Amino acid sequence: MAPLPVQPQPPPRLWRSPEPKRHYEVVIVGSGGHGLATAYYLARNHGIRDVAVLERGWLAGGNMARNTTIIRSNYLFDESAALYNHALDLWEQLPAELEYDFLFSQRGVLNLAHTEQEVRDSRRRVFANQLNGVDAEWVEPAEIAELCPILNLSEDIRYPVLGATLQRRGGIAKHDHVAWAFARKADEMGVDLIQGCEVTGFETDGDRVTGVQTSLGPIGAGRVALAAAGRTTLLTDTLGLRLPLQSHPLQALVSELLEPIHPCVVMSNHVHVYCSQAHKGELVLGAGIDTYNGYGQRGSVHVIERQMAAALELFPIFAQAHVIRTWAGTVDVTPDASPIIGPTPYENLFLNCGWGTGGFKATPGVGWVYAHTIATGRPHPLNEPYGLDRFTTGALIDEHGAAAVAH
Amino acid sequence: MLLIHCPWCGDRDETEFHYGGQAHVDYPDNPNDMGDADWAGYLFLRDNPRGLFHERWSHTAGCRRWFNVVRDTATNEIHPETAGKVAP
Numbered sequence: 001m002a003p004l005p006v007q008p009q010p011p012p013r014l015w016r017s018p019e020p021k022r023h024y025e026v027v028i029v030g031s032g033g034h035g036l037a038t039a040y041y042l043a044r045n046h047g048i049r050d051v052a053v054l055e056r057g058w059l060a061g062g063n064m065a066r067n068t069t070i071i072r073s074n075y076l077f078d079e080s081a082a083l084y085n086h087a088l089d090l091w092e093q094l095p096a097e098l099e100y101d102f103l104f105s106q107r108g109v110l111n112l113a114h115t116e117q118e119v120r121d122s123r124r125r126v127f128a129n130q131l132n133g134v135d136a137e138w139v140e141p142a143e144i145a146e147l148c149p150i151l152n153l154s155e156d157i158r159y160p161v162l163g164a165t166l167q168r169r170g171g172i173a174k175h176d177h178v179a180w181a182f183a184r185k186a187d188e189m190g191v192d193l194i195q196g197c198e199v200t201g202f203e204t205d206g207d208r209v210t211g212v213q214t215s216l217g218p219i220g221a222g223r224v225a226l227a228a229a230g231r232t233t234l235l236t237d238t239l240g241l242r243l244p245l246q247s248h249p250l251q252a253l254v255s256e257l258l259e260p261i262h263p264c265v266v267m268s269n270h271v272h273v274y275c276s277q278a279h280k281g282e283l284v285l286g287a288g289i290d291t292y293n294g295y296g297q298r299g300s301v302h303v304i305e306r307q308m309a310a311a312l313e314l315f316p317i318f319a320q321a322h323v324i325r326t327w328a329g330t331v332d333v334t335p336d337a338s339p340i341i342g343p344t345p346y347e348n349l350f351l352n353c354g355w356g357t358g359g360f361k362a363t364p365g366v367g368w369v370y371a372h373t374i375a376t377g378r379p380h381p382l383n384e385p386y387g388l389d390r391f392t393t394g395a396l397i398d399e400h401g402a403a404a405v406a407h
Numbered sequence: 408m409l410l411i412h413c414p415w416c417g418d419r420d421e422t423e424f425h426y427g428g429q430a431h432v433d434y435p436d437n438p439n440d441m442g443d444a445d446w447a448g449y450l451f452l453r454d455n456p457r458g459l460f461h462e463r464w465s466h467t468a469g470c471r472r473w474f475n476v477v478r479d480t481a482t483n484e485i486h487p488e489t490a491g492k493v494a495p
Contacts, residue, residue, distance in 0.1 A: 246428070247480075295481045
């Protein structure tokens with residue numbers, strides 16, 4: 001077995017804790033990965049450094065701290081493949097650029113197929129990926145056995161593995177360190193990261209937003225950019241702006257620490273579980289959202305039970321592993337399972353929301369295009385299809401079930 | 408796991424139910440007269456409160472009937488909305 005990787009040592013001081021100024025050129029609401037990456041690229045790509053990132057809790061303590069850290073870009077539709085693959089290109093260069101080893105590990109992502117129809121759908125996705133320049137392969141069980149020896153490839157299980165798609169450039173990263181890496185560089189360039197500052201509403205003047213109301217008093221803003229994930233509609237409701245979003249619990253769990261045994265990421269849409277092994281040794285498992293709306297950051301036990309049953313059929317070797325911790329994030333789900341990134345009816349208020357179950361992998365890509373949108377007032381070509389108006393025009397990007405994971 | 412009160416069958420586990428989203432969203436009276444924005448609103452826009460939410464559930468593994476509850480989306484506390492009434 002390979003030795004455990006050494007955990008990166010964080011630099012002694014990561015960011016300042018400034019008092020908020022009374023006005024900023026740009027205020028970003030939410031200091032998760034998306035808010036931090038957006039602030040970083042606003043400063044780096046557009047020279048906009050009079051920026052505050054406001055966070056009601058602590059930095060990267062929401063969904064960023066709760067995700068299963070998987071990175072891939074094997075989406076079916078052109079718009080999705082372009083956006084997520086842009087993110088993947090950035091992931092590969094970021095450890096050097098941010099001068100921070102956040103343990104980006106391109107160990108490969110297998111998406112299993114268990115039925116004849118799923119084999120056809122998966123092969124179609126591979127072809128679509130290849131046409132879009134996304135690395136993708138179809139692999140047969142014999143090759144899967146070499147890639148992931150602990151996977152149960154018996155033909156006698158309820159849903160035998162008939163093959164899989166493989167994205168070799170996919171993998172995992174250490175999510176907390178990703179956030180801290182972006183935070184440190186944004187801070188160095190003058191961005192104010194302000195924790196314990198809850199945004200409760202907006203100041204408006206006609207069709208312009210002039211600032212935000214916060215638990216630390218009003219803060220004026222030239223432009224306001226939301227990156228508040230599951231709590232986005234709680235903010236837009238105060239403007240009377242209705243969005244096609246529903247907030248749901250999304251659960252994950254980790255096992256006790258195990259020696260390195262699980263060499264890649266394995267996802268199964270059909271039995272619906274995804275599993276990888278964290279750098280430290282925990283198995284990290286996730287599945288779908290709980291069906292009902294919820295802000296409680298906890299979900300239902302039967303969801304965990306089903307995903308563990310699925311995992312045990314695929315990985316009988318894990319039968320004796322203990323679950324150490326379960327938790328849930330609050331994810332905002334759109335009707336077409338694709339995000340909303342772009343302008344609003346308020347000319348200087350921008351939206352980044354609706355990522356549902358898939359936000360982490362997009363972190364640098366969305367930061368890049370959202371910063372462009374905020375800086376120029378217009379969408380970047382990569383997020384142009386992701387406007388709010390698609391729900392009126394009907395130009396949906398319907399990734400339900402097409403995106404290599406069920407939503 | 409939620410414990411949900413079916414007006415006909417009583418308290419049952421969440422696994423017996425199917426979630427139906429927001430309650431009281433009526434099919435438009437004159438769909439042919441509606442513009443795209445209004446139709447999009449009917450199809451896609453729903454309330455998403457943190458707090459009390461009127462929602463529909465179907466007792467799919469039981470009596471298969473639809474009904475409404477009021478649930479607090481922060482605490483999951485459930486109040487039967489109109490016990491014994493069929494959902495609209």
